[in-house]
Amino acid sequence: MGAVLGLCSATQLACCCGSAACSLCCSACPSCANSTSTRLMYAVMLLLVMITGCITLAPGLQTELQKVPFCANSTNVPLVPGNFKVDCEQAVGYLAVYRICFATCLFFLLMALIMIGVRSSKDPRAGIQNGFWGIKYLIVIGGIIGAFFIPEGQFAHTWMIFGMIGGFGFIVIQLILIIDFAHSWAESWVSKYDETESRGWYAALLMAMLTCFALALAGIVLLYVFYTKADGCDLSKFFISINLILVVVASGVSILPVVQEYQPRSGLLQSSVVSLYVIFLTWSALANGPAECNGITGSDNTKKNHFDKQTMIGLIIWGLNLLYSSIRTASASSKITMSEHILAKEGSGGYDSIEGADGGEAGRGTETKVFDNEGEGVAYSWSFFHVMFALATLYIMMTLTNWFNPSDELSKENVASMWVKITSSWVCVGLYIWSMIAPAVFPDRDFN
Known part of the structure; x- marks a missing residue:
């Protein structure tokens, strides 16, 4: 290893x-x-x-390890003298x-x-x-x-609890980075539109916003189709409906006159990106919900599918956020999005x-x-940076294991992780709304 x-x-x-x-x-x-x-x-x-x-x-790795001579239950002639054997199943x-x-x-x-x-x-x-x-x-x-x-003992169950808490923390940090990215994206394109007065930049802004909203709406429809039933799954219906209402409210807040007065470049582009991320979190939460409400896996909810679509999308978002936090300097909205300790000044x-x-x-x-470039002062909080990477490690652990409950059957049904993810989606919407209304609520504070 x-x-x-x-x-x-x-x-x-x-x-x-x-x-x-x-x-x-x-x-x-x-x-x-x-x-x-x-x-x-x-x-x-x-x-x-x-x-x-x-x-x-990797599929088949455990089978290949059976060919290693010093592994227990090896199919090959042992090359190591004596009774030296290693349980290679622990390595996969x-x-x-x-x-x-x-x-x-x-x-x-x-x-x-x-x-x-x-x-x-x-x-x-x-x-x-x-x-x-x-x-x-x-x-x-x-x-x-x-x-x-x-020793295995209670290690997996105990560490899974820490993993869910840490994963929740990184989801919130991930949302902060996404909000900062959305603000920076909008500020950059709006500035170029103001400077050049080119309709191309305006069209690009409009297309990006409509694409994100269209994907979010399609996601809502698919969630109703695959994760609800006409005569049951009330909790799943509640989660989808409440998150739909929340993203609509957040989008409405972003274009309020008082918000536009303090943040003239805040708008629907940022809302569309956040809405898409919240819908992804909702999907991820429902995937760990009750098997009878999962129209994709259904009764096969204990199947060990290591790299399904949800996992791959989660890994891509994780990787992009990790890269963004590593090379990006803080934007003008960093204080509003609370990312001044994450991104370098x-x-x-x-x-x-x-x-x-x-x-x-x-x-x-x-x-x-x-x-x-840090002789007079650090460009970012070194200590908080390592805390963020520790949380990112826990998030990747939970993502790679599909947030499974590490029991004997490794069931994908994990009510605790479902609530962690759905709660994080509500926190995400709350943080985004706060990033828009904070300058208006505290006009005397410098958020820029």
């Missing part, structure tokens, strides 16, 4: 003992800010963990994903504790944050290997060269690959 991460991290060993951010991920770019390089490296680490988890769920399946993500989550939480109170890259702990990549990869690999020695001071400096031209020369 650790070999997969070991091979992938071999290229990072050049950064093993340096305190600078690894410039490997930015070597093809003219220059790369320290804050961006570091966030990208942690994103790569989490991506490799996800790939490792996917490998453990849902429990393997739980163990991998357990070690990774603890690593990010440890980093979050270490980075509490860091104000600039001049802090001695900055070297731990921005460097020693080889050592950090080895720590993660060692933690993953050690996690496989944890623009224009941070203290530019010092780290890699590729050219004598006295350090930080300005064309050879500079990575430069320190």
Whole structure:
């Protein structure tokens, strides 16, 4: 299990003992800010963990492991003398994903504790944050290997509870990033329309908004078709109906005159993106609902379908949000959407060269690959960043396992996860409405 991460991290060993951010991920770019390089490296680490988890769920892997000589119940002639046998079934399946993500989550939480109170890259702990990549990869690999020695017992059930709580937290952070993206998208296109007065930008805005609303409406219809019945499934009907009402209310609030007065570029484009995400959360929640109300799996609700459509869409949204949080600087709406601790601030001071400096031209020369932009102050909250990645690890754990209840039959029916997801969808709508009305409710505060 650790070999997969070991091979992938071999290229990072050049950064093993340096305190600078690894410039490997930015070597093809003219220059790369320290804050961006570091966030990208942690994103790569989490991506490799996800790939490792996917490998453990690969169909037929357990059958192939039976050919390994030192595995229990091996079909081949043992090559290891004595009675040395390993239960290779522990290295695959849902429990393997739980163990991998357990070690990774603890690593990010440890980093979050270490980075509490860091104000600039001049802090001695900055070297731990921005460097020693080889050592950090080895720590993660060692933690993953050690996690496989944890007795099964109540580990899966207990860790699933933490996974649902953490998954809920990341869903909220994901919504904040989506709101920030929607605001930035609208601000960019509206600005270009105002500058050029080109009808092309206006048409693009209109088409994007109508497409998102059309997909959301189609999703509502499909949810009624596949997750409700004429003579039952009242709870599913309630969830779909209440979320439909909420997205309509949120869309209406976005075009109120008082909202437009304080946020002239707030509008239906942002509402359409949020509505689409809320409908996805509703679908994800109902997929974990009672089997009799699931018209897609029905009585086959215990089938181990590792990578269904819901999982794939969840992974895509997760990956896009991870990339967005790693390379994006905070937009003008970051204070409204509460993303100023997640996204890096623009224009941070203290530019010092780290890699590729050219004598006295350090930080300005064309050879500079990575430069320190956090000498006077951190561009983002380092501690909160690691907390976010710990929650992202728990979210990916629950997504890869389809939020299954880790019982013997691994049933996809999990009422607890259904309520977690549906509650998160309500929180998401509430946060979006707050992002629109906050400037009007507190006109004396600076939200820009």
